[in-house]
Amino acid sequence: MKNAKNPRRLASESALRVLSNREQLTTVINFSEEYTSPENRSLYRELTYATVRNYGWINGALGILLSKPITEKDLLAHYILAVGICQLQYTRIPPHAALNETVETMRKAGFPKYVNLANAVMRNFMRRQAEISAKLDASYESRYSFPEWLVNLIKKHYREKTPDILENSNRHPPLWIRLNPAKCKIPEYLELLSVKNIAFRTSELVPEAIEILNPLPADKIPLFKTGAVFIQDLASQYATTLLPVKDGDAVLDCCAAPGGKTTHILEKYPGIRLLVAMDNDKKRLARIQDNLDRLKLSCHVVFGDACSDPGNWSPVPEYDVILLDAPCSATGVIRRHPDIRWIRTAEEIQNIIAVQKRILRSIWSILKPGGTLLYTTCSIIPEENSFQIRDFLNEHPDAELWPVSPDETRENPGLQRLPGEAGGDGFFYARLKKAAR
Secondary structure (H helix, E strand, O other): OOOOOOHHHHHHHHHHHHHOOOOOHHHHHHHHHHHOOHHHHHHHHHHHHHHHHOHHHHHHHHHHHOOOOOOHHHHHHHHHHHHHHHHHHHOOOOHHHHHHHHHHHHHHOOOHHHHHHHHHHHHHHHHHHHHHHHHHOOOHHHHOOOOHHHHHHHHHHHHHHHHHHHHHHHOOOOEEEEEOOOOOOHHHHHHHHHHOOOOEEEOOOOOOEEEEOOOOOHHHOOOOOOOOEEEOOHHHHHHHHOOOOOOOOEEEEEOOOOOHHHHHHHHHOOOOOEEEEEEOOHHHHHHHHHHHHHHOOOOEEEEOOOOOOHHHOOOOOOEEEEEEEOOOOOOOOOOOOOOHHHHOOHHHHHHHHHHHHHHHHHHHOOEEEEEEEEEEEOOOOHHHOHHHHHHHHHHOOOEEEOOOOOOOOOOOOOEEEOOOHHHOOOEEEEEEEEOOO
């Protein structure tokens, strides 16, 4: 363990890095938790996630409580106060402990001039908590801690569903696992969970998907260490079931990292001739290989740019089936990655849409006539999803819609699931068939 820090101080520093520096939350946490003792890591993670998830509300409360903002050079002091308010509003930490620890964190962080302010802000919030809550809960932006541009975009497309989407995006995500029936039969595994008093539920969508109702660390999940189990959300697992893979097929998993769908394809369709898992990020490619190794599976892992000429990276000229899990805004998985709402911008989404278009057009060229392309994203923004596929169909006479759901049309293609719907994350699926020669 590196020089141990108080978990509240570390949570404040992590919140600053995510919310002011726009660093990714998982990267910050994976790096920072090494700086606190093992017994304090769960508290550190709880406070960091809760502060980032609810920062819009918390910052609104500080706006009410502070007569003027804390200066930019003392920005860490602002986030110490934010973590303090988070403890009072979003955790079960006793108020007196939250107050005392916040004051002490401010002192030890080298901000003696803000010690009295921290004491006053915390006490004032405790007195006015109901009043402040009523004021902040009056708007979607502060109540659900979402930036205004993203709330407006969701309102534009989903209207009366907006509050449900925002609320579900703030819920703690479920823990879904995927069982490899070749290593352990499903009834036997369910019996094992029952014997160990682990509550669970299954899914009609994906037979091998199991939700662990009281989440456990990965190494405590039965058979995880043997490679019989993989942690993967239900919505992501469902994508693999939509692939019309036959024995002897060549399959491309495009933008494959970190390899959840790659490993699922190998488990579900063991008779395929070739599976190529391609991504343009070498660090994320390494994660695919790590997952393959843990599950004792193998495929052709390739580094390449999906926007470029496939001849530069593809080991074969054509594929029977292509799964494109396209780069996206990830607005369907905000409950897992609460920093997305603060890191993403409206301009960035426009850039993502342009990249998606280039990838679709590039990899369509290596799909065999008669072959199938499944397009997926973990986004809820139609411009990245149904609009993208609609435009592609209009521009490509050899592309036919193969509906995933009975409600699809060429003008409104694909299946859009919203966060929490059917038990999974927000996800989009569209299946296209290439006309035979």
